[in-house]
Amino acid sequence: MTGNNIVDLAPGQLVLAAEQIQPGHHPTAEFLGLTFNTDTILSTLVAMVILLGLGLYMARGASAGKPTKLQLIFEMLVDWVQSQVQEQMGLRTPKGVVQLCVTTFSFILIANWLAALPTEHVAPPPTADVNLVYPMTLLVIIWVNVVSFRRKGVKQYFGHLAQPYAFLAPIEFVTQYFGRPVSLALRLWGNIFAGTLMVAVIGQMPAYVLWLPNAGWKLFDMFIGALQALIFSLLTIIYFGEAVEEHEAAH
Template structure:
């Protein structure tokens, strides 16, 4: 009875979503999220430098083949969704988001032994996912207005009839929320699972932790792919209608 009570108390005391917070000039900064973001960004920069130094047509390196595969898949998706000529910058944008989110998610496999972790996956902090979603959505609206004009771009809110305006408006406003919370929810759930697995006895802890880490890496890959794919799909709204094009 006592053992069950202790386990129950431990389960109740599991805390997730905590951050290492610094207060700078009255502003609370989640240092762990910032550190994870900087590390993921640094890895992307080093990845690009390494790719540039080893660029070869005859004997491409593994890094080059990986990058070319990712770029080729994104180019095909952009071409089929909105056409590369409509918004050519979507290819590097989607590729950068995919690689950044992928590496940021995979930071979860690096334990620091500190609670809260010094470098958890940054996407487990909703502040980062909101920032990424706003980047995509604001850029999408700016591009749409530049390509089609204010009236031409926002005219889709009144289609197929004026009566659909409230529903279309709610759908438009929900895009940044769904884009950010989808990524946050899936990555944050992984943080919760790691916290629960940590309650296992030490002599069997390695097995479920190893299995979950591998599964977590797969989830991180899928979520990075989905975010990049949704970015491309959302930008399809900047493509002029066939009638407008004629």
């Protein structure tokens, strides 16, 4: 071993050059004194265009008598989200929750599945960058707290932090406003980032065996991407459900 390189010890053995695999490295651009990860912006725009394109295409061909396959898939997704929301929140569902969960699930799924394309070096999954998942998580947490505040009022909103014991209020505060958003973001980011890292490692294998592990890993990566989109949406529904449930219990 010399420096940061692991040298080839035998013919056909995996050779890793540390400088070729740089976890968390992004090409950047400066604008108004701010640094932007250009690959994350590009892949986010790609995922948005795909999602909007599919939505417009589905809406154009939507039919009650003879629905298309894409329309059936979308309707299944909406029905599943509506059933989960109704199970968690009953009839008093906060406005926009179903739309939020359907949109976040669809966007995260498409963004994660960008890893299956042979363009991961140019447009990697944007969910592998914490600079995207943190704002997404903040959107959910802020929305949840706005709904909770509007339904409970000031006294009940802050009073629940002291339940069941007042001395637990600091722990509940940290959990509610820091623990939840961080865990929600890192759960999504960690799994997708690990997938992109594994693709980079596998990419260092000899060309004559590269296709087999790379194809298998990308299929597994797509499964993990779908699972993470599902978990993010379910947790969003649960957080909204807890806000509504506490309000209903007080009445």
